[in-house]
Amino acid sequence: MPHDPDPPPAKRFKPGSPFFRLDKKPGMLLPRVGHAPVSVDAQRRQLPIYPSRTQVINQLRQLHNAVFIGETGSGKTTQIPQYLYEAGIGRQGVIAITQPRRVAAISLAGRVAEEKRVQLGKLVGYTVRFEDVTSSETKLKFMTDGMLLREAIGDPLLLRYTVVILDEAHERTVHTDVLFGVVKAAQRKRTEQNKIPLKVFVMSATMDVDLFSQYFNKSPVLYLEGRQHPIQIYYTKQPQSDYLQAALVSIFQIHQEAPPSHDILVFMTGQEEIEALARTCRDISKHLPETCAPMTVVPLYASLPPTQQLRVFQPAPKGSRKVILSTNIAETSITISGIKYVIDTGMVKAKRYNPESGLEVLAVLAVQRVSKAQAWQRAGRAGREDAGSCYRLYTEDEFDNLANMTVPEIQRCNLASVVLQLLALGVPDVLNFDFMSKPSPESMRTAVDQLSILGAVERKDDQVLLTPMGKKMACFPLEPRFSKTLLISPEFCCTEEVLTIISLLSVDSVLYNPPARRDDVLAARKKFISSEGDHMTLLNIYRAFRKVSGNKEWCRENFVNSRNMGLVLEVRSQLRDICIKLNMKLESSLSDLANVRRCLAHGLFMNAAELHLDGSYVALDTHQTVSIHPSSVLFQAKPAYVVFNELLHTSRCYMRDLCLVDADWLHEAAPEYFRRKLRATKS
Numbered sequence: 001m002p003h004d005p006d007p008p009p010a011k012r013f014k015p016g017s018p019f020f021r022l023d024k025k026p027g028m029l030l031p032r033v034g035h036a037p038v039s040v041d042a043q044r045r046q047l048p049i050y051p052s053r054t055q056v057i058n059q060l061r062q063l064h065n066a067v068f069i070g071e072t073g074s075g076k077t078t079q080i081p082q083y084l085y086e087a088g089i090g091r092q093g094v095i096a097i098t099q100p101r102r103v104a105a106i107s108l109a110g111r112v113a114e115e116k117r118v119q120l121g122k123l124v125g126y127t128v129r130f131e132d133v134t135s136s137e138t139k140l141k142f143m144t145d146g147m148l149l150r151e152a153i154g155d156p157l158l159l160r161y162t163v164v165i166l167d168e169a170h171e172r173t174v175h176t177d178v179l180f181g182v183v184k185a186a187q188r189k190r191t192e193q194n195k196i197p198l199k200v201f202v203m204s205a206t207m208d209v210d211l212f213s214q215y216f217n218k219s220p221v222l223y224l225e226g227r228q229h230p231i232q233i234y235y236t237k238q239p240q241s242d243y244l245q246a247a248l249v250s251i252f253q254i255h256q257e258a259p260p261s262h263d264i265l266v267f268m269t270g271q272e273e274i275e276a277l278a279r280t281c282r283d284i285s286k287h288l289p290e291t292c293a294p295m296t297v298v299p300l301y302a303s304l305p306p307t308q309q310l311r312v313f314q315p316a317p318k319g320s321r322k323v324i325l326s327t328n329i330a331e332t333s334i335t336i337s338g339i340k341y342v343i344d345t346g347m348v349k350a351k352r353y354n355p356e357s358g359l360e361v362l363a364v365l366a367v368q369r370v371s372k373a374q375a376w377q378r379a380g381r382a383g384r385e386d387a388g389s390c391y392r393l394y395t396e397d398e399f400d401n402l403a404n405m406t407v408p409e410i411q412r413c414n415l416a417s418v419v420l421q422l423l424a425l426g427v428p429d430v431l432n433f434d435f436m437s438k439p440s441p442e443s444m445r446t447a448v449d450q451l452s453i454l455g456a457v458e459r460k461d462d463q464v465l466l467t468p469m470g471k472k473m474a475c476f477p478l479e480p481r482f483s484k485t486l487l488i489s490p491e492f493c494c495t496e497e498v499l500t501i502i503s504l505l506s507v508d509s510v511l512y513n514p515p516a517r518r519d520d521v522l523a524a525r526k527k528f529i530s531s532e533g534d535h536m537t538l539l540n541i542y543r544a545f546r547k548v549s550g551n552k553e554w555c556r557e558n559f560v561n562s563r564n565m566g567l568v569l570e571v572r573s574q575l576r577d578i579c580i581k582l583n584m585k586l587e588s589s590l591s592d593l594a595n596v597r598r599c600l601a602h603g604l605f606m607n608a609a610e611l612h613l614d615g616s617y618v619a620l621d622t623h624q625t626v627s628i629h630p631s632s633v634l635f636q637a638k639p640a641y642v643v644f645n646e647l648l649h650t651s652r653c654y655m656r657d658l659c660l661v662d663a664d665w666l667h668e669a670a671p672e673y674f675r676r677k678l679r680a681t682k683s
């Protein structure tokens, strides 16, 4: 099947035999003010930013650009928007506060609404993908940076806004970096056109202030001093070879020693790892002595349905300890009540772009070390309501050797989506867009080439222009090759199937593969397997899931992750709505799946591979040797031509999610592209 088996479960923890001792060496997050506050108003007054309120307001009034830097928890995100509003600054319009992640935008809006004693969605609201909780009364609007970017497509000058606060600027996601340029251009144009000026403020606890100040018109840097509650930082004495095992031991060490009201937040890398550790923790906690409090384990990762993500904010049942196992989505901005301990594995799963391999089409996901900025943000999730501790599962030397900042995503990802988005935003000269950290000209050119091969752009007098196809492609929140596949699907009368397949591929994994039940899994999957490949197998599973109306028991018996299937339904319905808006014909090819495969060949031809006589495959785009991943249903079959969804670099370069195609289909999809590839091989 197209997904990796679960990682090995963390080895069993033996209560009472600590795996390692935590070095009692405190780190450097130090307290300023002391005591746990009582009411929300009192809490506001006790925040480190409060004594500087008047000064901050004066600065906010005078400046059009400023960079705010202050410790995690000092009150930047919740207070500065309120100070602006209370002082009447920017009241003619809306004050936008952008966040890299939806969970942060939602919870911050909730907190600020509570502080202002208003109903969420009135004065204070939020907008995230698929959810808009704002009204005509909304003046303080928390939103993901992706949403503000989408709004900029219809309103490039962002005229609805008088202030944009770019929060957690250090995260440097692709969206944030594009947004920096868009907001900066909107500010400049509004001044040039004598419109109401736009104020742009940038905030973070951990950023390269000079870079930001320089980029935003040499703006002044304002330091907010102080930290409300102390955070003790602990390092391990020895490097840990197995961070999952180390996390498990640390969780139970704390669990056995600390009062149950002190909750734990653990930073890990991904869904499968989190679910595996959650199962192990639940198992172990059942066998602990009665003197130990019960444990409520709550997972948190991006592909969890939004309502389930918000479960982390609910208190655990009385007397029980909450242990949150999270990816880096809980790393910035959020305050989770009760978190006293943070356990930082020091690892994160992130995109790594490998231009040397020539595989420009794909960025590879890899587990890697966090940056120092990320480590400090993680620590900052403790000590928000009271003193806290952060246990780093690495040595202080290892910490010292971490990179200061995370390399901006824009410099390590495929830029085709970015270029398409910039063109949809009406940016005239995309190749020279004012990025804070410029991607290499080579990777920008490659992106334009890919879009041109997909028919999304054309070049005219040195200019790159969006074609009508490109305009439609930009309407979908998908990678260009997927939006193209969807847009051409009516030609093959299979839009319903393609919608399903793309939705399935957009979600982490709808399959659940417990290693201990490998034989049962194989037996259950057999009936869905299609000799036409993984996409068709997934389609069979989806169809069977719909036939039983998502029955939970059926999901359990067939090792299908019903939660993720729920998400597939949600994504599918959103994509379908866009197809309807674009007047696309929604037909189904029912049992004739050859049409669906032909459509995939036409959309994914840049990810095609050909079988060679020696049994190896060669990627047609780059001529690199690739192999079929053992989890694919085509692993044994070895068809002559396949298209694949992604490449995974481990010991070899594996293709994952494969579909059997005819060579003719590939050539009819992009004759010129394949002629060029052939010429390149011959020369």
Ligand SMILES: Nc1ncnc2c1ncn2[C@@H]1O[C@H](COP(=O)(O)OP(=O)(O)OP(=O)(O)O)[C@@H](O)[C@H]1O
Residues within 6 Å of the ligand: 047, 070, 071, 072, 073, 074, 075, 076, 077, 078, 079, 107, 111, 204, 205, 332, 333, 334, 335, 336, 337, 380, 383, 384, 385
């Ligand atoms: N949802 C919440 N529930 C309880 N307290 C909260 C909540 N949100 C914020 N707070 C309190 O307000 C403080 C300041 O939070 P705020 O998000 O404004 O800080 P910040 O300086 O922006 O930090 P960061 O850089 O980590 O985002 C927190 O430390 C916490 O004490």
